[in-house]
Amino acid sequence: MLAAMPPPPTPTTPQQGEPATQPPAPGTTRDAPPEAHPLTRDRSDACPGALRLHSADDGRLARLRLPGGILTNRQVEALAVAAERYGDGHLTITSRGNAELRGIGESCGTGLAELLRHTHLLPSERHERIRNIVASPLAGLDGLGHGTLLPRLRALDALLCAEEWTAALSGRFLFALDDGRGDVAGLGADVTLLAQAGDAPARDAQAGNAQAGNAQAGNAVVVRVGASTLKVAASDAPRAALEAARAFLATAAAAGTGAWRVRELPPGHTVDLATALAHANIPADPTLVPPAPAPTPATTPTPGILAGPEGAYTVVVAPVLGRVSAAQLRALAGPGGEVRVTPWRGFVVPGFDERGARERLRELGDAGFVTAPDAPWAGVGACTGRPGCAKALADVRRDALPGTGGLPVHWSGCERRCGRPHGDWVDVTATADGVYTVAVRGARERQVPLEEGELTQAVAAARRAPHGPPRTT
Numbered sequence: 001m002l003a004a005m006p007p008p009p010t011p012t013t014p015q016q017g018e019p020a021t022q023p024p025a026p027g028t029t030r031d032a033p034p035e036a037h038p039l040t041r042d043r044s045d046a047c048p049g050a051l052r053l054h055s056a057d058d059g060r061l062a063r064l065r066l067p068g069g070i071l072t073n074r075q076v077e078a079l080a081v082a083a084e085r086y087g088d089g090h091l092t093i094t095s096r097g098n099a100e101l102r103g104i105g106e107s108c109g110t111g112l113a114e115l116l117r118h119t120h121l122l123p124s125e126r127h128e129r130i131r132n133i134v135a136s137p138l139a140g141l142d143g144l145g146h147g148t149l150l151p152r153l154r155a156l157d158a159l160l161c162a163e164e165w166t167a168a169l170s171g172r173f174l175f176a177l178d179d180g181r182g183d184v185a186g187l188g189a190d191v192t193l194l195a196q197a198g199d200a201p202a203r204d205a206q207a208g209n210a211q212a213g214n215a216q217a218g219n220a221v222v223v224r225v226g227a228s229t230l231k232v233a234a235s236d237a238p239r240a241a242l243e244a245a246r247a248f249l250a251t252a253a254a255a256g257t258g259a260w261r262v263r264e265l266p267p268g269h270t271v272d273l274a275t276a277l278a279h280a281n282i283p284a285d286p287t288l289v290p291p292a293p294a295p296t297p298a299t300t301p302t303p304g305i306l307a308g309p310e311g312a313y314t315v316v317v318a319p320v321l322g323r324v325s326a327a328q329l330r331a332l333a334g335p336g337g338e339v340r341v342t343p344w345r346g347f348v349v350p351g352f353d354e355r356g357a358r359e360r361l362r363e364l365g366d367a368g369f370v371t372a373p374d375a376p377w378a379g380v381g382a383c384t385g386r387p388g389c390a391k392a393l394a395d396v397r398r399d400a401l402p403g404t405g406g407l408p409v410h411w412s413g414c415e416r417r418c419g420r421p422h423g424d425w426v427d428v429t430a431t432a433d434g435v436y437t438v439a440v441r442g443a444r445e446r447q448v449p450l451e452e453g454e455l456t457q458a459v460a461a462a463r464r465a466p467h468g469p470p471r472t473t
Contacts, residue, residue: 039266041258047171048100049129050116051109058088058388059103062112064121065128068135068153068177069097069341069348073333078119080326086112091329092384093322093345095419096174097134102388124161129171131157134187136179137301137342141350143309145179146195146219153177155238163242168249170260175241178292183299185224185292187343187422190262191244192224193237194289200233201283222289226262228273230284240282247276294423294442300344302373305357308350313357317369318346320377321397322419331367334360344421345381376402379463381421385413385430394430401456406463407440426462428455438462 047063048054054061064079071079079099083091088103104112116122133156140148156175160166176189185194200220221237223230225244232240248271252259255269262271277284306314319328322345332339336351347369352360365371370378380403383389385396392413400411409426410417417429424442431437438448438458448462 039257039259039264041260041264043258045170045172045260047129049171050122051113051125051128053104053109056102056384056388057386057390059105060109062087062101062104062109063094063129064099064101064116065131066098066121066341067131067133067157068149069137069343070135070150070153071339071341073337073339075119075121076329076333076339078115078121080329082112082115083326083329085115090323090325093319093324093341095343095345095421096132097137097341097343098132099341102384123157126164126167127161130166130169130173131160132171132173133157133175133177134184134189134343135177136181136183137340137346137348138181138183138306138314139179141308141312141314141348142306145181146197147179149177149179149195152193152221152234152238156241159238159242165249166242166245169245172260173245173248174261175245181299182292183295184343186294188263190225190248191241192222192292193241194222194224194292195234196220196222196231198231201231201285222287223273223277223284224289225271225273226265228271229287229289230273230277231287232277232282232284236282239280240277240284243276243280243282244271244273247271247273295344301342301346301348303346303370303375303378304372305354305361307354311353312350313352313354314348314350315352315357315360315364316346316348317361317364317371318344318378319369321380321382321400323397325368328364328367328369331364374405376404378405379403379408380411381408381419382411383413383418385411389413391416392430393432394434394436396428396430399430399436400428401459403463404460406460409459409463411436426459428459 048061050062050064079091082101083089086104086108087101092100094100113122122128135149135153136145139145174189176184176187176192178185178194180195185192198220219234220231221234223232223240223244248262251265251269251271255266257266259265301316303316303318306316308314332347332349334349334351338350340348342348361371380400382396382400385392385394394413396411396413403409407424407426408421409428410420412429415429424444427439427441429437436455440446440462448458
């Protein structure tokens, strides 16, 4: 029988100091001393990037930010070349829809950076680690939500790269652009833009904004920072997100605890979103939006074929354990010239007619992708584990087992549980004793009996958790 296990801690990485830039931002509140919160950081984060490589046991590691997961076919080819030429031949997809390249040689960093620059995957060297943006992968493809997010996504990315002060954001600070369906709004972002069907706030005519209320982009957008929510015009949303980030940095500086993310701010230190938007001359109305639930299969892309408006079809697939080879990357290139990487470690390929979609899905299945929601490897993920990670206690990718549907499963090499999913999930974690523990995490937090030789049965039982009442240990 398993011993009781506490909820998983937030993963941390040994940090390296770097100078922080103090932005000239409004919206700071200070109601309590920094000591009111136990978490204090005394250095900047050391998240890897395309230029700041991390030394791992299997070589150097680069984390490539892919804002919104949107890639052109040319960029997909560039990632395949990067994997073959500079890495171990594969990419690992992260829970933010980014990509990690492992096994990079000591002398390969310069060549990798040049390849990324040439294909517009590295628009700003100073800002490359803070381009953390997740977006609804099916926006504009299935007739749900409130239109395409692409103009808003591009505008926010351009704003982040254009300002010097944004480089002070942590490499973990996250923006989410949700088209209204509620998929990425539940991923715990620091700043969330949630498209709405309602009217946009009235704008002062002197300010001038001919694009306010653009129906294609949605009439209005709710900006959420922590517990604060305000409604702005859709065309103002990217700038509102930027001002929210600016206000966070000022609030964090006033708190003095070195917070990297909004949820790390100590009690009494909250981002004053209303003041920040007013100072930037962005009209905003108060609005009440309940916290977004964690993503579910009903709101997230599942492997298969998706029919959209006007006879358009989209193919959705996932690589086994989030690991994709260079050859598999090349097989993804679609007729629409675009591939979308999802925060659930999958790929969305639009632009097909029905026959073409079925043919491509079959080809991608032959290439080793998961192509159906009930496929054995659907919903199964894993961290890097041994031998790539020095902290791992087991080779989780070797030990991971396929399943038969139900809750997502994440295999972790240690108690940090890197890359774990949101919502309810099955936690399979290696221990120093050479065995695995199994538990259900999330709203249905509970332990799962595990006897000698019964790992497969325990994981299968845990995945069936939605069919029984939740209970806690």
